[in-house]
Amino acid sequence: MTQFSKHVLITAFAYFLAGKFGLLLAIPPGFASAIWPASGIALACYILLNRTAVVVGVLLGSFLVNANLVSWVNNGFDSVGFWLAMGIGLGGALQTVWSGYLYFRLIGSLSQLDTPRDIILFFTIIGPAGCLIAATNGASGLMAAGYIETFNFSFTWLTWWIGDTIGVIVFTPMVLSLFKKPSTTTLRQKFQLMMPTLFIFAATFALFIGSLNARQQAQQESLNENATAYFGAVHEQIIVAESKLRAYQGFFQSSASVTMDDFNQFSETLIDNDDAFQGIGWTEIVTDDQRPEFEQHFRDLGYENYTFTEPDANGVLQPAQSRATYYPVLYIYPMETNKRAFGLNLGAESNRLNTLIRAQETKRSIATPPIKLVQSEGEQIGIILYVPVFNEKDASRSFLGYISGVFLVEGMVGAIVKQAESSGFGIDISDITSPISTLPLISTTLNPVEKFEPLRQEFNLGGRRYQMDVFISDQSALIGKDWSSWIVLTSGFLIAALLNSLVLIINGTYESIRKEVALKTRDLLAAKQAAESANVAKSNFLANMSHEFRTPLNAIIGLTDLNLKTPLNAKQTDYLHKTKLASETLLALISHTLDYAKIESGKLDVEQIDFSIIDVLHKIEAVFSVQASQKNVEFKINLPAQMPDKVIGDPLRLEQVLLNLCSNAFKFTSQGRVTIDVKCKKVTNTTVQLQVAVSDTGIGIPRDHQAHLFESFRQADSTTTRKYGGTGLGLAISKQLIELMGGDISLHSQPEKGSEFTIRLPLPLANESRFLSPDELSSPMSPPLSTENATNSDLVSNNLETILPLENLTILVVEDNEINQLVAKETFSGLGATVIVAPSGPYALNVLERSSTIDMVLLDIQMPEMDGYEVARRIRAKGEQWANIPILAMTANVMSEDIERCYAAGMNGHIGKPLNVSDAVAKILDTLQNKH
Incomplete structure (x- = not known):
């Protein structure tokens, strides 16, 4: 397949899909689509692909969309539909060429639509001016083919033009930003840039569907409300008609005899001006030998030509044939409009005779099927309801005759049907008594709207079933133009187009900034790599220097210890002790420096294990009790009234902090005391806040120096290092260790009176932890550890001079x-x-x-x-x-x-x-x- 063919198929397929989607956004009745995405797809293809191929593809795609639409509307496809679809397709192709010409002329082929100038030109000229052709061509074609009236041309043209314009300004930039080649952004980034527009697009579509559904629901509710009213009106007419017939029934039953004058006077009162009745008749059963008497009686009343009649095969009334029994109409009102029925033998027609017999036998009113009335002119359809009348007082004359209620369907419900039609609702009424066929009684001339199912209700009259359908017609005001949905859709997509243009401008600005940043980034990257290399070099340097320092220090300290074990004079011993002290100070400096480096780099972790606070304090007491004795300084540890036996934390780091604080306290205290006060605060079922205060009576710290005391490589006074030694890192490391464990440390000090460092550290209680009773705690603490529970480290430390722990190894x-x-x-x-x-x-x-x-x-x-x-x-x-x-x-x-x-x-x-x-x-x- 050649590239030309591929571009034709791609364009036709894309146009067809976009066109089908646009039809989903069409707003009934008769609206052109509020947005036509296919126009925007067509222009984007014209810019990106082979232009001639795109024109052919647009013609083909547009023809398929419109041919499919015309076929659906007409339930078929004829030559008129073919040329209409072809004409609309040609207009779409010409519009694509015109829009493309404007684009290349005003903007150029390499533009990404990412500058304010290009966006303004596209929105104000290319979109609106480029979409004039299809609207003009399409509306003219629809009018010529008879699909729209002349008065509707302007509206069709306007909605068509607006739909095409919005389709271009929304979809063309989106497609260009996705597929145009001169771009460094990835496809994912492009989608991310379009997400706000797509969100508004989706929200607008959802609001549009919601608006359509709301309108349809309102239409359905109106149909329900009106149909209920029409059902009620028809039902009321039936009830009134039946009640009047029952009034006749009572009239005959309560009278000893009813003359024609009596009948006429009663009827004049009851049914005059009632359009539902064609007439009311009275029929008795007359035998053949009674016929002359009855005919003579009515001739005597002035009806000279009165005789029993029957219709012949052609429907012409003739004197009734000789029969055993007759069912003549003896009384009828009003006479003027029902003369043809006066004297009519109802029993001459078999179906009607069966109806009369069944009414007598069942003693129930029975209606005839819809019939053409002999007494009416034209094609009026009526229903006759036969009501049998029985004399309940005289058993010998139990059956009196029949009331015949002749109803005109038009007269009964015609006013209701016309009222409904004036409001745009259609009413159809049919006789559905027979399961084989339905007999229409009345049918509206209005056309129903297919998307609304008619509402249906059934009625019964004289043993027959009638069905009434009420539906919305295409003449209803409810089916008028849905401006709210049109405004929602149009406004939403205009906002989407504006937002898309804003995103494109922002993206274009971003791209220019990105290029500038890329240049700066290269310089920064080189600097970053140099810094990272320096950081790696620093870490390697610290590790190597630690090893290089510790190796000779190991020799110095080891040889010093070995020399101290040989016979020495006092001066040699003093020199060696000072050498060992200096070596240990140097070792502490190295250790502190490494600890600080690890904290600074975030590589120092704290453990979360079960441990005993008492054990930690025992070790501190073991380490400093000898030093206190040598310096003649009192050393005391005060314990709280209760303390948990096990908590969760890092005992080694806590011990390290206490060693630092106590070491400083003894270093700067020449007389008096060093005290550790331990308290347990904020005790709950799961946690305890440990507070440890290390105080001394030493030299103290001036207030102006206290703020810098926890800073790295800082001491209260530069002379301190020279006089007392130290690295200036101990307190900084202690502070950071306590903060790593979730606590804090503070200082209170006065010169020449001493200092107090307070640690506050929240610690979770270990599982099955218990609080030690006062009897289990001692203050001051007892000697550190007994031999029974001492560790190897304690035993070796305490007995190294008197035992040989490695003997036989x-x-x-x-x-x-x-x-x-x-x-x-x-x-x-x-x-x-x-x-x-x-x-x-x-x-x-x-x-x-x-x-x-x-x-x-x-x-x-x-x-x-x-x-x-x-x-x-x-x-x-x-x-x-x-x-x-x-x-x-x-x-x-x-x-x-x-x-x-x-x-x-x-x-x-x-x-x-x-x-x-x-x-x-x-x-x-x-x-x-x-x-x-």
Whole structure:
């Protein structure tokens, strides 16, 4: 298929679908569609595709839409319909060419309709002026074909033109923004840009449907209301007619005899001026031998030619044939209009005779089917209701005769039908007694509106069933032009078009800004990449410097500890203690710097585990009770009257904060006391707010320095660092840790009187937590921990000088640094262990191959040839042979990600450098204990 053919089919198909959709928006009766999307689709195709192909496609698509419409309206398709559809299609094609010419002339082929100038030209000239051709051609064609009257030409032309114009200004920009090539926005972004317009489009369509439904509902309600009134009026006429016949029945029953004069006087009173009655007759059963007497009686009354009559085959009245019995009309009123029925033998016609006999036998009124009355002129349809009359007083003359009520259907309901027709409602009444055929009584000349089902009700008269249909006709005021729906639809789509133009302008402005931003973004991206590289370099630098600092510090602290265990004079001991203190200060600086870096980068996590506040306080007391004794400073922990035994939080970080605060308190307090006051506030069934105040009687902090105290690398006074030491990070880290845990920290201080730091920390209660009674709490606290519940760390810390905790253990130390090898060997050998040193990873694997007595592997991480992670993986890869050998990293790599990598490589734990001997021994013992 050639590109030309493809463009023809694409255009024809798109036009046809858009046209069918436009027909859904047509507003009855006789409106052209309030919006014709096909016109906008046609112009967009003309701009985007092969122009000649688009013209052919528009002609084909328009012809199909209109041919389908004409066929539906006429219930068929003839030559007139063909040429009408072809003419409208030709007008649509010419309009497309004209609109396209205006577009290329005024705007140009490369425009995205995204500037105010282009939008204004499109809305004010191209849309309105470009849509003149189809409206003029189409309205003229409809008038020429007889589909619209001359007086309706202007209205048809106007609605056609408005529909096409709105279709162009709404749909052409939408299609162009979706499919025109010179654009850098994605299809998804284009849809997002059009979402406001599509929303208004959908809302307008919904309002339009709602308006149509509301109007149809109002029309239906009006039909219901009027039909109910018409049903009531007809039913009332029937009741009145029946009641009058019952009055005749009573008149004959109550009279000994009724003469013609009596009958006429009674009838004059009762039915004069009642159009429902053609006449009222009285019939008795007369035998053949009684016939002369009856005929003579009426001749004597002045009716000289009176005789019983019957119609012949041609309907001409003739004297009645000789019969055993006759059913003559003896009285009739009014005589002038019913002379032909005077003397008529009702029994001459078999169906009528059967009706009379059935009425007598059943003693009920019986009506005839609709009949042409012999006494009326023209084609008037009537119904005769025969009412049998019985003498209830004289059994010998029990049956008296028949009242014949001759009803004119036109007279009974004609006024009601005309009244309905004047309001645009049609009424049809039929006799539906026979299940085979329906007999029409009265039919309106109005045409019903198909979308409204007629309302129907049935009536009974004389044993026959009648059906009455009431419907809205095309002449009803209710079927007039639905201006409200038309205004809703037109206004809504105009708003959609305006909004679409605004979106296009915004998008065009956005595109120009985007290009400018793209240039700036490249510069910013380069700067961002440089900043990210710098940040990565900073993190790597911190990690590397931490390792590089800790490695020699491990040697310094380790060798210092080893020297302190040898015989020394007082001056040497003093120098070494000061060396160790300086090393520990440097180590604290490194640790604080790393903690701060992790908090700053958001990599520091807090745990949520069950723990005991009492245990944390025991550790704090254990750490500082000796320092308090050495400085001759009172140290006291005050507990509340009740405290939960278990809460949920991060005990390690809480302990770290308390260590910082207590360390500062002892550092700046030379006499007096350091106190920890613990309180539990806002206690509920699920939470408790822990308040811990650490106060001292030290040097205090001036008010003008307090605001900066929690800032990083700040202290109250620059001379503080020189006099007391410290990093200036401890309080900043403490504050951030407390805030990470959801709490806060505050300060109250006076120079020369002391300081008080208060922590407020909300903590959830652990499951099955209970509150300790006053007897279970002591204040001041009892000595830290007994041997029975002490941990390995506590036991080692308290007894390191008197026991050999690593006795009978063989430890393989994998370490490439010779000084650290010496420190590790001397340290662990001094604690009772047999130490084997491996200077590299491969060497360590060879040792494990040859020896089966290794109880523990202490493994450095950063080593040449093979790092510690790889060594651990290879050990674990041996399967059952080495699966149970405990491996602890002993390294200066102390970042959290370093520790996680250790566990991932198969190690059992982590010991940081520089070594804290008691902690290292405790971890070794804990690991061995867990193994067993």
